[in-house]
Amino acid sequence: EKMASKISVVLRPVKSIVVRFCPFEPNVESTRKFLQCIYHKKIQATNRNCEVTADVRHDGSEPLVDVMFADGDRLIMKGANLTTVEMLTALGSRCNAKDLKEEQKSKKKSP
């Protein structure tokens, strides 16, 4: 559980994150922990414009994390059978890849 707070995610390429879960279901722990880690100081500091919304329902639906990126990509993670660390690393790797792409693009533009 200490691992989850050590993973740093750069949220710069992310536009919004919606975390949907049903708290009375038994399989929501990893999604809730993911939401808790996303609200950490360091991760929030990387991008203040990223809107993180928590959608609390009671319809027996599966826990879901919906990430919208600034360049239009969408990442949907179904948290029922994923651990927090897996979700964070998946998001982190995609953010890093997009960041690198942005840097390369900006370097190409301004030689």
Next chain:
Amino acid sequence: GAGVGRAGCRVPRPTRLPPGWLPALQLARRGSKAVTRHWKAMHFQRQKLLAVTEYLPPRPAVPPRCLPAPRDRPEEEDGYVRLLRRQVEEAFRSSRMVAVCQYNSMPDEDVVTMRHYLRKHNIEVKFVLNEVVRPVLAQSKYRNLLPLFVCRNILLVSPETRAREMLRVLKGIPQVNLLGACIDDTILSRQGVENFSRLPSLEASQGQTVGALALLPSQTSSLLQRGPSLLTALLDEHIRRLRDTGTPGEPPQEQGTG
């Protein structure tokens, strides 16, 4: 005897000491002092002595991982944990509304502001540990609230049921997510709390019920009088017609109801 060297310390001179008598002071200046600012290498004899007398922990004959694991001792009830559990029980007993929210890390001043605004509506914020709350809930009638208590949670307890104000305050705080509540011994989900907040107050609904129930009895007297009053009106009309047409023969039939 020993001669006095520079700075007053005794320089050992090969003199004859009587048997059984060791010199009280024996200083020798040789190179740097004992306590230096740089790292000073140990004397070789000292190094050897320390190496020989190094501590070697005793190794058990059978390594511990080959032995069967020791059965976990039953946890002793901590007095502090007991106190916290008692406080939680007291909070559940004395409040009409208990809301469970997920707490994600918030800056401290925001926590204080939230506490302040909720206190204005007589709602108290309690930080709870899951391991403290879970046994309390499991033995009480709030068993269905158990799955809510994973990750960090806070309890909002209040002797009144002001759900509307609570929702308004929590709407402005994205880091606290309302999961569910127990209002007047009824477990509600988030949607349930929102519906509850839209209900009219108890006095208003009581007034509405009383008004609806009193509607029919208020009509009874007019309902009973409808038949006879219709008859009276018809007879009056008849008399008027007779008078108008001017036939004196017909006796005015005036039969008023008793």
